[in-house]
Amino acid sequence: MVLEATDVDLTYHGLFINGAWCEAEKGRTFTVSEPATGLPLARVAHASRADVDRAVAAARHAFDHGPWPHTPPDERARILHEIATLIEANAHELAELESRDGGVPLRATTFNDIPLGMHMMHAFAELARRPPYEPMPWNDFPTLSWNFVWRNPCGVCAQIIPWNYAFCMTVWKLGPALATGNTIVFKPSSLAPLTSLALVKLIDEAGLLPKGVLNLVTGPGAEVGEYLVGHPQVDKIGFTGSTEVGRKIMAIAAPHIKKVTLELGGKSPSILLPDADLDKAIDGIIFGMFYHAGQLCEAGTRCLVPSSIYAEVVERLVARTRQLRIGDPLDLATDIGPLISHKQRETVERYIALGREEGAKLVLGGGRPLGAEYEAGPFVEPTIFTNVNNRSRLAQEEIFGPVLAVMPYDELGEAIKIANDTMYGLAASVWSQDIQLALEVARSIRAGTVSINEHHVLNPYAPFGGFKASGVGREMGVAGMLEYTEPTHIHVDFQQKREDKLWWDALLPPVEEA
Numbered sequence: 106m107v108l109e110a111t112d113v114d115l116t117y118h119g120l121f122i123n124g125a126w127c128e129a130e131k132g133r134t135f136t137v138s139e140p141a142t143g144l145p146l147a148r149v150a151h152a153s154r155a156d157v158d159r160a161v162a163a164a165r166h167a168f169d170h171g172p173w174p175h176t177p178p179d180e181r182a183r184i185l186h187e188i189a190t191l192i193e194a195n196a197h198e199l200a201e202l203e204s205r206d207g208g209v210p211l212r213a214t215t216f217n218d219i220p221l222g223m224h225m226m227h228a229f230a231e232l233a234r235r236p237p238y239e240p241m242p243w244n245d246f247p248t249l250s251w252n253f254v255w256r257n258p259c260g261v262c263a264q265i266i267p268w269n270y271a272f273c274m275t276v277w278k279l280g281p282a283l284a285t286g287n288t289i290v291f292k293p294s295s296l297a298p299l300t301s302l303a304l305v306k307l308i309d310e311a312g313l314l315p316k317g318v319l320n321l322v323t324g325p326g327a328e329v330g331e332y333l334v335g336h337p338q339v340d341k342i343g344f345t346g347s348t349e350v351g352r353k354i355m356a357i358a359a360p361h362i363k364k365v366t367l368e369l370g371g372k373s374p375s376i377l378l379p380d381a382d383l384d385k386a387i388d389g390i391i392f393g394m395f396y397h398a399g400q401l402c403e404a405g406t407r408c409l410v411p412s413s414i415y416a417e418v419v420e421r422l423v424a425r426t427r428q429l430r431i432g433d434p435l436d437l438a439t440d441i442g443p444l445i446s447h448k449q450r451e452t453v454e455r456y457i458a459l460g461r462e463e464g465a466k467l468v469l470g471g472g473r474p475l476g477a478e479y480e481a482g483p484f485v486e487p488t489i490f491t492n493v494n495n496r497s498r499l500a501q502e503e504i505f506g507p508v509l510a511v512m513p514y515d516e517l518g519e520a521i522k523i524a525n526d527t528m529y530g531l532a533a534s535v536w537s538q539d540i541q542l543a544l545e546v547a548r549s550i551r552a553g554t555v556s557i558n559e560h561h562v563l564n565p566y567a568p569f570g571g572f573k574a575s576g577v578g579r580e581m582g583v584a585g586m587l588e589y590t591e592p593t594h595i596h597v598d599f600q601q602k603r604e605d606k607l608w609w610d611a612l613l614p615p616v617e618e619a
């Protein structure tokens with residue numbers, strides 16, 4: 106099945122509950138607009154608590170009574186491969202929709218985001234083949250027995266994603282949970298829900314999943330999302346978003362002792378070592394920082410540079426960043442699109458003002474690009490600050506916009522100390538030609554992903570997640586799959602005779618002979 110242009114533009118999108126598209130209670134809707142132009146793109150259902158109740162009940166029923174949790178892993182893998190094939194068949198439409206909806210340049214959505222989503226779904230299909238059975242080491246105390254672990258799906262999963270990287274985030278939240286036999290109530294962000302809706306529509310029209318396995322609700326996080334995560338019939342929460350909301354979700358989950366994985370914010374360092382190949386490293390650091398206009402959780406927002414080459418590196422970073430073209434996300438020549446919203450631009454501009462107040466030196470950007478084409482959208486120039494103190498708010502707080510803080514260091518130990526001196530621990534990159542040294546640095550960084558001579562390379566076979574306030578648990582890879590399972594230890598006792606059993610020695614008196 107292939108999406109028609111009319112499916113993706115200016116249409117009404119309902120809720121997807123128990124295998125059917127439906128209106129929200131009382132027909133409530135909200136409008137989704139294109140960040141670059143401010144023009145409305147679609148009307149989307151605004152779910153009520155009763156709608157969430159229906160979605161959770163459908164997922165509960167599909168889990169408790171449906172075939173999905175017991176479907177053989179190979180069959181689930183086949184279905185996930187089919188979903189990946191649907192993504193491939195609709196890649197062009199999805200890339201354009203992601204660009205319109207999230208303001209992400211078409212270059213990025215065409216060459217990375219959508220193909221990456223497809224690649225990830227194939228990878229999750231492969232990981233789905235993992236048998237739910239795990240052997241255990243031999244253990245003959247207290248009794249001779251055969252032991253193994255059976256991996257059960259967790260149950261009903263509330264899957265919530267942010268607006269950035271929306272398509273890939275959707276794949277992250279659907280693939281592993283489905284692969285392991287869970288049922289889902291999925292909530293995308295109200296700011297960019299359209300590629301999530303398009304993917305669920307593709308899955309539905311291809312008839313790939315039993316009724317109730319995948320449900321989708323839309324609406325504001327504080328209302329719909331909060332009610333969903335607190336729902337007593339939800340077993341597991343998979344949340345990606347800000348650290349602030351992650352804290353709230355943990356608190357909501359606590360009284361129920363719900364299983365939670367949280368993928369939260371970051372303030373990741375790009376650490377340049379003195380021997381780095383500067384032609385590559387400068388481009389890589391700029392990619393790490395300004396891809397998606399800096400609106401990525403693992404963006405390399407703090408750049409640590411040896412004092413000996415600091416002036417040269419700053420000059421080259423500024424010169425190369427100046428060449429980035431800001432503009433219409435649908436133009437393939439555009440490198441940087443708008444931010445997601447005017448509110449987000451206000452936040453970024455507050456941080457730029459704060460950076461100046463804190464004494465950092467603005468060496469590039471800091472304002473809005475000039476020209477009629479930039480008037481409607483929340484565009485911000487790529488911005489670089491030098492002389493940044495790592496304890497300043499500019500260096501410590503997640504800005505989620507195109508603002509790079511460059512800091513000098515004298516010795517490697519100092520660079521590692523600065524890199525780790527943050528409440529976050531999501532990612533880092535190390536730039537060097539000396540792989541031995543780069544590995545040493547990588548192992549000293551307290552972060553979930555460390556790339557050597559790259560940034561933003563998401564690998565679905567690798568665990569992704571954060572230390573410290575960047576999150577709890579991991580997504581993707583075997584570790585990510587296991588987050589969607591509950592292990593049961595099964596003990597098959599080999600002791601046949603009653604007097605060889607544990608109870609004989611440990612508790613019960615000998616049986617009196619008749």
Ligand code: NAD
Pocket residue numbers: 265266267268269270292293294295324325326327328329330331332334345346347348350351353354368369370371401402403503505531570571575576
């Ligand atoms: P956000 O926390 O405001 O919202 C994320 C999602 O949670 C949205 O769907 C929102 O509607 C919902 N939500 C909001 N309040 C809620 C509540 N009280 N209860 C339940 N749900 C609620 O984040 P955002 O602004 O959409 O996204 C940007 C943030 O996401 C950044 O902090 C970024 O670092 C983070 N992020 C992290 C990762 C990662 O993998 N670690 C990936 C992408 C984005």
